[in-house]
Amino acid sequence: MQNIxxxxxxxxVFGSTLGKTKHLAExxxxxxxxxxxxxxxxxxFSTQIEELFHFDLIILGCSTWDDGMLQxxxxxxxxxxxxxxxxxxxxxxxxxxxxxxxHFCASADIISGAVDSVGGKLVCEPLKIDLDHDEPIDxxxxxxxxxxxxxxxxLV
Ligand SMILES: Cc1cc2nc3c(=O)[nH]c(=O)nc-3n(C[C@H](O)[C@H](O)[C@H](O)COP(=O)(O)O)c2cc1C
Numbered sequence: 553m554q555n556i557x558x559x560x561x562x563x564x565v566f567g568s569t570l571g572k573t574k575h576l577a578e579x580x581x582x583x584x585x586x587x588x589x590x591x592x593x594x595x596x597f598s599t600q601i602e603e604l605f606h607f608d609l610i611i612l613g614c615s616t617w618d619d620g621m622l623q624x625x626x627x628x629x630x631x632x633x634x635x636x637x638x639x640x641x642x643x644x645x646x647x648x649x650x651x652x653x654x655h656f657c658a659s660a661d662i663i664s665g666a667v668d669s670v671g672g673k674l675v676c677e678p679l680k681i682d683l684d685h686d687e688p689i690d691x692x693x694x695x696x697x698x699x700x701x702x703x704x705x706x707l708v
Contacts, residue, residue, distance in 0.1 A: 555708050556587075556704060556705065556707055556708065557707055557708060558587070558588040558589055559590075560589055560590070560608040560609055560707055561589075561590045561591075561592075561606070561607045561608050561609075562581075562584055562589050562590065562591045562592070562607060562608065562609045562610075562611065563591075563592050563593075563594065563603070563604060563606075563607040563609070563610050563611070564577045564580055564581050564591065564592070564593045564594070564610075564611040564613065565577075565594050565595075565596050565599050565604075565610065565611070565612050565613070565629075566593070566594075566595060566596060566612075566613040566614065567595075567596040567597075567613070567614040567615065567622065567623035567624075567625045567626030567629070568595075568613075568614075568615055568623060568625075568648075569615065569617065569623055569624060569625075570685045571689070572615060572648050572683050572685065572689060573613050573614060573615045573623065573648045574595070575689050575690075576613060576646065576648060576681060576683075576692065576693075576696045577593050577611075577613045578593055579693055579696050579697065579700075580593075580611065580613070580646075580696055580697075580699075580700045581593040583696075583697050583700040583701065584700060584704060587701070587704055589704070592607075595625070596614070596623075596625050596626050596629045597625045599629060601629070601632050601633055601636055604638070604641070605641075607641075608641075608642060609642045609643070609644065609675065609707060610638075610641060610642070610643050610644075610672075611643070611644045611645070611646070611703075612643065612644075612645050612646075612663050612667075613645075613646045613647075613648070614626045614647060614648070614659040614660075614663060615647070615648040615649060615659060616647060616648070616649040616653070616655065616656075616657055616658045616659040619653070619654070619655060620653075620654070620655025620658035621658070621659075622659050622662060622663070623659065626659070630662075630663070630666065633666060633670065634666050634669065634670060636670055637670055637671050638667070638670045638671050638672040639671035639672075640671075640673070641671075641672050641673070642672070642673050642675050642707070643667045643672040643673065643674055643675070644674065644675050644676055644678075644703045645660055645663045645664045645667065645674065645678040645679070646660065646678065646679040646680075646681060646696075646699065647659040647660025647661075647663070647678065647679070647680050647681065648681045648683055649680065649681070649682065649683075650682060650683070650684035650685075651682050652684060656680065656682070657680035657681070657682075660678040660679065660680050661678070663678075664678045675703055675706045675707065676699070676702060676703040676706055679695070679696070679699045681695065681696065
């Protein structure tokens, strides 16, 4: 951990319908802030693709809906994102979903595949959070914090 570059600016963009992904994005943001990073957390609904270029690490978080599809607000952002180039930019991806559905956390696979296609570099394995809309919102907090700390340790 001693070689982590804490001067990095980090953007977390989330797409969330019922608030679970929003909660986890904000938790990740607070965790990174406590570690000394500069972090902005934004709803995908109000995020322009061009904003991403101002950050050293971009974390994309999105829930899965409608039989394996991206969360509704994320779809428009995503359809633009795939037409840009992000060579040398660092990314991390987390998906939120439920194992009760056949395409568990498909959002994480879809987005991480797109990051690769636009030339971005994933700094860690995508996280798939099993948290349904009717479960306690803090059920996966520990998992999120641990993943966040682990991705931070890859930022040299
Ligand atoms: C109608 C409906 C469809 C869903 N489809 C999927 C799915 O295909 N795959 C999955 O992993 N989760 C699925 N989920 C679970 C949601 O992703 C989960 O409830 C998540 O917590 C929602 O997060 P959000 O509030 O941040 O949008 C679905 C939930 C609902 C209510």
